[in-house]
Amino acid sequence: MSVESGIPPFRGPGGLWTKYGEPPMNGYQRFLADPAQAWRERLSPSRPMRELWETLRTAEPNSGHHALAQLESAGILRCLITQNVDNLHRLAGSQLIEEIHGNYTLIRCIQCTSRFTREEIRLEALPPHCPRCDGILKSDTVSFGEPIPTEVLARCFEETEKCDCMLVAGTSATVYPAAQFPIDVRQQGGQLIEINPHETELTAFAAISLRAPSAVVLPELAGRITQLRTA
Numbered sequence: 001m002s003v004e005s006g007i008p009p010f011r012g013p014g015g016l017w018t019k020y021g022e023p024p025m026n027g028y029q030r031f032l033a034d035p036a037q038a039w040r041e042r043l044s045p046s047r048p049m050r051e052l053w054e055t056l057r058t059a060e061p062n063s064g065h066h067a068l069a070q071l072e073s074a075g076i077l078r079c080l081i082t083q084n085v086d087n088l089h090r091l092a093g094s095q096l097i098e099e100i101h102g103n104y105t106l107i108r109c110i111q112c113t114s115r116f117t118r119e120e121i122r123l124e125a126l127p128p129h130c131p132r133c134d135g136i137l138k139s140d141t142v143s144f145g146e147p148i149p150t151e152v153l154a155r156c157f158e159e160t161e162k163c164d165c166m167l168v169a170g171t172s173a174t175v176y177p178a179a180q181f182p183i184d185v186r187q188q189g190g191q192l193i194e195i196n197p198h199e200t201e202l203t204a205f206a207a208i209s210l211r212a213p214s215a216v217v218l219p220e221l222a223g224r225i226t227q228l229r230t231a
């Protein structure tokens with residue numbers, strides 16, 4: 001979804017890590033060992049991170065994001081699970097979102113998991129502390145080595161259990177836990193619709209595979225479905 005809004009992927013050709021090398025895999029452990037230092041690095045980022053922040057700050061939702069928001073407001077899409085941290089689904093108007101890797105515009109308490117906007121938190125003294133429970137605050141973006149917040153994951157499994165048709169757009173869905181959701185839907189008798197320019201491991205399980213970028217297919221799909229609804 002995000003690549004079509006100009007946000008580089010992490011891996012593969014043109015990927016950030018491909019270009020600058022993989023970041024340390026123990027980001028969360030490093031944060032816990034010295035939160036103040038992690039915040040200093042966050043506030044004066046290295047070149048690859050600076051490049052990423054700048055791209056995120058200026059990126060805009062594409063027609064795929066808008067189509068999903070349209071399906072939500074029509075009452076058809078009941079939940080959107082994303083691994084993207086870029087906030088573009090929210091900017092497009094989606095509200096029923098579970099961001100399993102967090103949201104880069106937010107700050108989260110590692111103790112009580114409350115989330116705050118950047119504007120709500122003063123960053124003079126590092127690390128900042130939670131206004132609710134005084135726990136240490138970190139970026140909401142899930143770091144390497146950091147568990148996905150349990151309440152987010154619980155809501156994803158809850159929504160998956162209710163799902164009779166899952167649209168899997170622009171992901172090969174091979175990384176756990178996201179990989180589990182479409183499998184669960186199939187096992188409980190629901191259908192999968194895959195949107196991906198390439199064949200993936202899910203293709204064999206999908207009722208329908210649409211071979212095109214999501215920014216192309218989703219608006220058409222949303223248009224036809226909402227038309228059927230009103231017909």
Ligand SMILES: [Zn+2]
Nearest residue numbers: 109112130133
């Ligand atoms: Zn807290």
